[in-house]
Amino acid sequence: MKNIYIIGVGLIGGSLALDIKNLDATTTIYGIDKSDEHLDIALENGIIDRKATIEDIKNADLVIVAIPVDVTVKELPKLLDMVSDDTLIVDVGSTKEDICSAVENHPKRRNFLAMHPIAGTEFSGPNAAILGLYNGKTNIICEVEETAFKLQEKALKLFSDIGMRMRYMKPKAHDKHIAYMSHLSHISSFMLGKTVIDKEKNERDIFDMAGSGFESTVRLAKSSPEMWTPIFEQNKTNVIETLEEYINNLTQFKELMQRDDFEAIYNEMKNTNYIKQILNGIA
Amino acid sequence: MKNIYIIGVGLIGGSLALDIKNLDATTTIYGIDKSDEHLDIALENGIIDRKATIEDIKNADLVIVAIPVDVTVKELPKLLDMVSDDTLIVDVGSTKEDICSAVENHPKRRNFLAMHPIAGTEFSGPNAAILGLYNGKTNIICEVEETAFKLQEKALKLFSDIGMRMRYMKPKAHDKHIAYMSHLSHISSFMLGKTVIDKEKNERDIFDMAGSGFESTVRLAKSSPEMWTPIFEQNKTNVIETLEEYINNLTQFKELMQRDDFEAIYNEMKNTNYIKQILNGIA
Numbered sequence: 001m002k003n004i005y006i007i008g009v010g011l012i013g014g015s016l017a018l019d020i021k022n023l024d025a026t027t028t029i030y031g032i033d034k035s036d037e038h039l040d041i042a043l044e045n046g047i048i049d050r051k052a053t054i055e056d057i058k059n060a061d062l063v064i065v066a067i068p069v070d071v072t073v074k075e076l077p078k079l080l081d082m083v084s085d086d087t088l089i090v091d092v093g094s095t096k097e098d099i100c101s102a103v104e105n106h107p108k109r110r111n112f113l114a115m116h117p118i119a120g121t122e123f124s125g126p127n128a129a130i131l132g133l134y135n136g137k138t139n140i141i142c143e144v145e146e147t148a149f150k151l152q153e154k155a156l157k158l159f160s161d162i163g164m165r166m167r168y169m170k171p172k173a174h175d176k177h178i179a180y181m182s183h184l185s186h187i188s189s190f191m192l193g194k195t196v197i198d199k200e201k202n203e204r205d206i207f208d209m210a211g212s213g214f215e216s217t218v219r220l221a222k223s224s225p226e227m228w229t230p231i232f233e234q235n236k237t238n239v240i241e242t243l244e245e246y247i248n249n250l251t252q253f254k255e256l257m258q259r260d261d262f263e264a265i266y267n268e269m270k271n272t273n274y275i276k277q278i279l280n281g282i283a
Numbered sequence: 284m285k286n287i288y289i290i291g292v293g294l295i296g297g298s299l300a301l302d303i304k305n306l307d308a309t310t311t312i313y314g315i316d317k318s319d320e321h322l323d324i325a326l327e328n329g330i331i332d333r334k335a336t337i338e339d340i341k342n343a344d345l346v347i348v349a350i351p352v353d354v355t356v357k358e359l360p361k362l363l364d365m366v367s368d369d370t371l372i373v374d375v376g377s378t379k380e381d382i383c384s385a386v387e388n389h390p391k392r393r394n395f396l397a398m399h400p401i402a403g404t405e406f407s408g409p410n411a412a413i414l415g416l417y418n419g420k421t422n423i424i425c426e427v428e429e430t431a432f433k434l435q436e437k438a439l440k441l442f443s444d445i446g447m448r449m450r451y452m453k454p455k456a457h458d459k460h461i462a463y464m465s466h467l468s469h470i471s472s473f474m475l476g477k478t479v480i481d482k483e484k485n486e487r488d489i490f491d492m493a494g495s496g497f498e499s500t501v502r503l504a505k506s507s508p509e510m511w512t513p514i515f516e517q518n519k520t521n522v523i524e525t526l527e528e529y530i531n532n533l534t535q536f537k538e539l540m541q542r543d544d545f546e547a548i549y550n551e552m553k554n555t556n557y558i559k560q561i562l563n564g565i566a
Binding site: 118119120121122137138140165167177178180181182184185186187188189190191192193194195196197198199200203206207208209210211212213214215216217218219220221222223225226228229230232233236239240242243244245246247249250251253254257258260262265266267268269270271272273274275276278279 | 401402403404405420421423448450460461463464465467468469470471472473474475476477478479480481482483486489490491492493494495496497498499500501502503504505506508511512513515516519522523525526527528529530532533534536537540541543545548549550551552553554555556557558559561562
């Protein structure tokens with residue numbers, strides 16, 4: 001894995017580049033991006049060693065595709081057409097079903113590994129890339145059996161060496177569960193932000209009243225619409241299901257309040273405190 | 284302000300004690316709590332200097348009431364009955380209308396200052412108390428004109444010395460805006476936790492998929508039901524209004540997805556990114 005090409009030098013691709021370079025300084029990291037400005041920043045910040053273009057990936061040992069998921073679905077088959085038999089392409093998208101389907105019957109399917117590193121921040125672009133982002137994080141691998149064994153072996157060692165734990169899952173199961181564990185959080189946060197902005201934007205000084213609780217709950221509403229719109233589109237069915245359950249729970253909570261059933265309100269919260277145990281399991 | 288009595292030595296009262304003691308070591312901090320265990324922990328952790336009982340507050344310069352808001356409404360008039368003319372009682376509750384009403388016509392109304400320091404964490408009890416919690420935070424003061432000038436002057440200097448900025452507001456306005464800026468975040472977080480737990484509790488290993496985004500959005504679902512149930516009860520009308528708007532926004536988002544109007548989804552998120560500017564204003 002001496003020549004690594006990162007397509008999309010933003011938060012996710014850029015942070016992977018930093019971790020990989022930090023692990024082995026003899027690796028050369030090439031950056032490819034539709035934005036020349038982002039490539040320049042990536043070069044300046046030491047995220048990549050050289051700029052490159054799509055045609056150059058024929059020389060790659062590893063290609064990391066870190067672009068919006070709709071573009072991945074469109075471009076991945078063409079990228080596979082271009083690489084050698086010894087090259088592995090991985091993607092890092094937050095959806096897996098459409099991406100795996102897009103290359104299902106591709107003659108070079110064995111040169112592709114579908115993965116989803118569960119890591120990120122609410123920021124985007126190369127200036128958001130940080131060293132160590134993936135340390136201790138989970139990397140979901142889908143359809144591992146479809147990837148050439150020698151290629152997956154090298155890649156999984158690399159991702160393990162930068163601190164990730166691998167978990168294996170079918171694309172369908174990934175997309176269903178990630179709707180609950182990630183996509184719903186983003187929508188709940190965006191709509192919280194919208195509700196407060198709609199109500200309070202004309203109130204002077206009102207945001208002085210925002211504490212760390214509001215800040216943490218609304219943090220994901222800073223996320224990039226460019227990244228998230230195609231994720232919601234590809235995972236539409238699952239996301240709508242989570243939204244319906246979430247709206248039902250909120251409506252039920254509201255109705256308990258309207259009925260003055262504060263004993264039930266107390267119990268709802270007490271039961272949900274169970275999230276502590278779950279989050280302790282994460283940390 | 285040499286003799287300060289803290290009623291309720293949990294996260295909020297305990298952290299105030301730590302900051303005040305840190306400012307002036309000659310102050311004696313007395314702790315009063317219905318839980319003997321909490322008093323012992325507070326003493327051990329250096330949060331209070333001595334244990335005390337309610338009767339002792341006749342010797343207080345300052346009494347800080349940091350207990351659930353329903354108990355404050357009930358106890359505050361009796362506490363006022365017990366103190367001397369030179370004592371100030373402050374409360375720190377997350378609602379202000381019912382608390383101010385409870386003492387509206389009390390002969391010692393001038394010995395009370397209603398306030399709401401906007402600070403906290405998702406934890407509770409004396410072990411959650413931390414030094415510096417109030418540094419740089421906002422303290423909402425209600426009906427300042429109802430408090431004896433000499434008493435408010437000393438108290439506001441004290442809270443300013445531990446790093447707080449004072450903001451003055453009517454109880455009605457406080458309760459309305461805090462519903463958006465704090466209470467709604469807690470419900471959105473609790474119901475997110477509930478939705479995910481309900482769906483996923485029988486799935487093995489699924490919580491490996493939780494990233495920092497989920498963790499931050501669901502953080503407030505660890506909060507204490509003992510504290511929050513009476514807050515929602517006292518602020519029922521405002522909280523129901525925020526919930527209705529939040530549910531409407533979520534429903535609209537879901538309907539846009541069902542209609543495949545992802546351009547509108549994109550715009551919703553883009554507009555809500557404005558929250559960045561707001562949060563930068565806070566930080």
